[in-house]
Amino acid sequence: HAGDGQPGTEFLRLDLRPPGQALAGRAQIQAQKFGARLAISRMVKGLDCSGHPYRLLLEDARAVAARAVVVASGARYRKLDLPDYERFEGQGIHYAATAIEARLCPGEEVIVVGGGNSAGQAAMFLSRVAQRVHMLVRAEGLAATMSDYLVQRIASTAAISLRPRSAITALGGTGLLEEVTWFDGPSEHSVTRPVRNVFVMIGAEPNTAWLEDCLALDGKGFVVTGRAADGTPLADTFASSLPGVYAVGDVRSGSTKRVASAVGEGSVVVQSIHRYLGGP
Ligand SMILES: Cc1cc2nc3c(=O)[nH]c(=O)nc-3n(C[C@H](O)[C@H](O)[C@H](O)COP(=O)(O)OP(=O)(O)OC[C@H]3O[C@@H](n4cnc5c(N)ncnc54)[C@H](O)[C@@H]3O)c2cc1C
Structure with missing residues (x-):
């Protein structure tokens, strides 16, 4: 993952001749030859x-x-309302948890934000590689928003730490995301951890x-x-x-x-x- 903030960053970076814009220009001319109006x-x-x-x-x-x-x-994608948020998109903030993102997480602490099924599936998937998955939800728990089977699997997965009534308050890092601060509901304290990957799964x-x-x-x-x-x-x-x-x-x-x-x-x-x- 090249992590330059642009969608599709894991794509191969080919040295295209002609470059992308010229290629698109030619495709446009060709489409116009066939009568397409752009x-x-x-x-x-x-x-x-x-x-x-x-x-x-x-x-x-x-x-x-x-x-x-x-x-x-x-x-x-719904985003979190945080200072510097855009700066960290693609530099540690993700909207999908696939094998590609999972490769960034072995032995790491990661955060999944959200209490729906996609957040639950992401947490389960990441728990196989990450050292710890902090699952931050604003609500009291997951029962109202997640399927029962996932709630149970999350509860019985030691690597997942469910944090109800919790929300991220700050992101830190000079280039890539390096640390995250959140208000932690259960302890009622602010917590800062060295988290380099945050999965925002709020729809x-x-x-x-x-x-x-x-x-x-x-x-x-x-x-x-x-x-x-x-x-x-x-x-x-x-x-x-x-x-x-x-x-x-x-x-x-x-x-x-x-x-x-x-x-x-x-x-x-x-x-x-x-x-x-x-x-x-
Ligand atoms: C921050 C971020 C990082 C991502 N990283 C990756 C990644 O690394 N790898 C990956 O595979 N996927 C990634 N994705 C997902 C990927 O971007 C999308 O799956 C993909 O772009 C979907 O393509 P699309 O053509 O369906 O929609 P889009 O790319 O969203 O294109 C839709 C277009 O339609 C236009 N549009 C919308 N409404 C109208 C309207 N009423 N009239 C005219 N035009 C309209 C929009 O302006 C936009 O240009 C990422 C997404 C985000 C947000």
Whole structure:
């Protein structure tokens, strides 16, 4: 993990010839040759699905008609409100606990913030490598927010220390994160520990407000795919409940929140669109 604060930092750093921007420029020219019209940096304010083709309403009050739409508007990870927080994103603050992040943690003290199932799974996973996992939750406990089986597994895992009524108050380090201070509920004291990796698992908010009530969203607002409005399975994994509208990447309910999977889903969905539009 190169840890430069940019998403996708574990990707191989290739010495690209031409560099990325030029490559993207060429791809743009090629797409235009095929008749694509690009409207980069236009926010979509709304989707009018009252007729077909659909109409995408742009922030500059213009509209674009489309027979098929791919929703790839991503999600915003909830962050902690702390001084210097942004400086430590990618330098010790993580939003996912995969094998990649786990490699940073052998023998370390780490913190998982959050009391939901994803926080619980992260704590269990990290407890296999970390010396200690401090699990900080604002509530009295986990029962109201986490599945029973996970609550029990956490309680019986010696390497996990559950800290209810606790919250981080300060982050320290000159470049990378080096230490973390938190208010510790059980002892009612401020605690500072040499923690270099903090996993913030307090949820993500999908960028789906612009979809209005056009298609099915899950309880957290992510786009449901692979199921029609009445719940029957659809042949296309990335099809939403609204015919001709697809969702890929972070915005899709149940997707793996990683760059590689988002890119992969984006390439796979093209076939579905071809089929939908009656292409070869
Ligand atoms: C700090 C951080 C570090 C991360 N590190 C890694 C990592 O090391 N490795 C990894 O694999 N993943 C990492 N991730 C996750 C990774 O960034 C995402 O999984 C990936 O970017 C998802 O791609 P996406 O295209 O679905 O969404 P995004 O990359 O979020 O792209 C969505 C785009 O849609 C735009 N948009 C949103 N709403 C609208 C609208 N209404 N109109 C027009 N445009 C809109 C947004 O501005 C954005 O440009 C990290 C995420 C964060 C926040």
